[in-house]
Amino acid sequence: MMKRSVLISLTCLLAACGGGESAQDSAAKQSQIEPVNLVVNKPVPDNHNAQAYAIALIGNSHAAGLVPYLQDTIEHYVPEKPVSVEALGFGFTDDLYNNAGVHGKLREGGWTHLIIQGQKYSQSGTVLYSTEATQQWIALAKDLGITPILFPEHPQRGRTQEAEYIMGIHQGIASKQASCIAPIGLAWDAAIQHMPNVPFHTADGNHGAPTGLLLSSLIFSEIITAERVDTGPISIIPNTILGIEQQGALSQIASQVLVEQPACD
Numbered sequence: 001m002m003k004r005s006v007l008i009s010l011t012c013l014l015a016a017c018g019g020g021e022s023a024q025d026s027a028a029k030q031s032q033i034e035p036v037n038l039v040v041n042k043p044v045p046d047n048h049n050a051q052a053y054a055i056a057l058i059g060n061s062h063a064a065g066l067v068p069y070l071q072d073t074i075e076h077y078v079p080e081k082p083v084s085v086e087a088l089g090f091g092f093t094d095d096l097y098n099n100a101g102v103h104g105k106l107r108e109g110g111w112t113h114l115i116i117q118g119q120k121y122s123q124s125g126t127v128l129y130s131t132e133a134t135q136q137w138i139a140l141a142k143d144l145g146i147t148p149i150l151f152p153e154h155p156q157r158g159r160t161q162e163a164e165y166i167m168g169i170h171q172g173i174a175s176k177q178a179s180c181i182a183p184i185g186l187a188w189d190a191a192i193q194h195m196p197n198v199p200f201h202t203a204d205g206n207h208g209a210p211t212g213l214l215l216s217s218l219i220f221s222e223i224i225t226a227e228r229v230d231t232g233p234i235s236i237i238p239n240t241i242l243g244i245e246q247q248g249a250l251s252q253i254a255s256q257v258l259v260e261q262p263a264c265d
Contacts, residue, residue, distance in 0.1 A: 059117025117151035
């Protein structure tokens with residue numbers, strides 16, 4: 001296993017943070033941002049054959065919690081390639097789009113993939129939030145030759161309709177600005193049904209437990225590398241309490257969901 005390079009550029013994990021900037025500094029940064037032309041809808045760059053994977057994430061605590069699991073999972077399936085995973089910023093996509101510091105990291109980092117999480121949505125389904133900032137992130141990634149991957153977050157515990165609802169929002173975004181979409185919620189629904197006694201959520205019923213984070217990482221690993229995660233011998237992936245048999249079941253679920261719901265078509 002080659003040396004890992006996990007970089008997490010976050011100072012808070014449970015709430016958006018200002019990083020100690022003054023209001024004047026923040027306003028100055030926001031004034032420097034130029035919106036991307038959304039009239040142009042470029043095709044999605046395919047970087048699965050890259051010699052090394054440099055994966056950036058933006059979003060809230062769901063994205064931040066994924067970083068070490070995604071690092072371990074990709075290294076497990078493609079041990080011959082260097083892998084780095086970094087969370088560039090913390091918050092909703094519209095707030096992050098106004099942060100020049102995050103823009104600078106994306107433009108200067110030599111990234112192969114950008115995972116985009118943090119699109120606002122109404123849990124009651126009664127409010128429609130703008131998706132323009134998320135579209136801007138997709139368009140910017142494509143301008144830079146980076147593969148954008150939308151991250152519709154997993155459903156909260158017991159909310160059986162939420163995965164399809166959130167997936168639908170992101171499919172609507174991709175219909176306007178082409179992007180890969182990770183079918184995270186659909187995989188969670190399938191896994192929870194198949195493994196009802198395994199905890200996929202933490203005690204708050206919202207964030208991912210180790211099993212859930214591993215499942216999400218398996219989905220992203222297959223999308224990024226184009227290597228099916230249900231082939232070959234299954235061995236213990238670090239940072240999880242699951243045994244080999246259970247990890248094998250999660251791998252099969254991840255690959256099957258991606259057959260039924262291809263990410264980058």
